[in-house]
Amino acid sequence: MDKDSSSITFWDGKTYSRARLEREWPGLADYVVNHQTLAEVVQFDREGVVRRHFRLTYVVTAVIGVFLEIGVFFGFPISELLAATGAVLFFMLLFFGFYIVMFYIAGLTTMKGAFPKVTAVKDGIVHVNDPERSLTAELAHLRWYRGYESEAVNGTQSWYFHRPAIILLFPTTGRSRAERLAAKVACGITQEMRFYWEALLTLAEVPQEAP
Secondary structure, three states, rough: OOOOOOEEOOOOOOOOEEEHHHHHHOHHHHHHHOOOOEEEEEOOHHHHHHHHHHHHHHHHHHHHHHHHHHHHHHHOOHHHHHHHHHHHHHHHHHHHHHHHHHHHHHHHHHHHHOOOHHHHHHOOEEEEEEEEEEEHHHHHHHHEEEEEEEHHOOOHHHOOOOOOOEEEEOOOOOHHHHHHHHOOEEOOHHHHHHHHHHHHHHOOOOOOOOO
């Protein structure tokens, strides 16, 4: 049989021709053949957390430097500028330093405990498992949109998670914010996995909604 005319059972449980998969999503067919289940394991992004803290420190330092330059430009005495800057900087560091350190420690301890998170699809059934929850639903009952990982975690800790992602919306009857949040799952964290998730959701005609 011609390879291009062969049929492939996709992750949604339906059968597609290899030619169609390759035409619409180049490279997808071979991946599906070698991976009968679309599975993604998401780990805690410790390096990303550290980078964001360094960026915040850089921005605060740059803002202080700009104000010093403006003061010098308008002829304010250097001694007064340094004294005023020192006082402001001291209280900023006292407040923000304590806040960021506590926030950082809390995030590393509590959010790291929610990982790894495993999201898998086979025969049209989606399974999500992590130390905090377990979700299962038919693919056809989901909705999705392109967003960021932070949209699927607790709001007080979302600052740690800003990686682009596919947000899956599981069916829920809950009305509270916590219940709606628990029905959100971030997947497709890497560019490669986003490609496969978007291919699946598009071919399976899973409804897409605005973020």
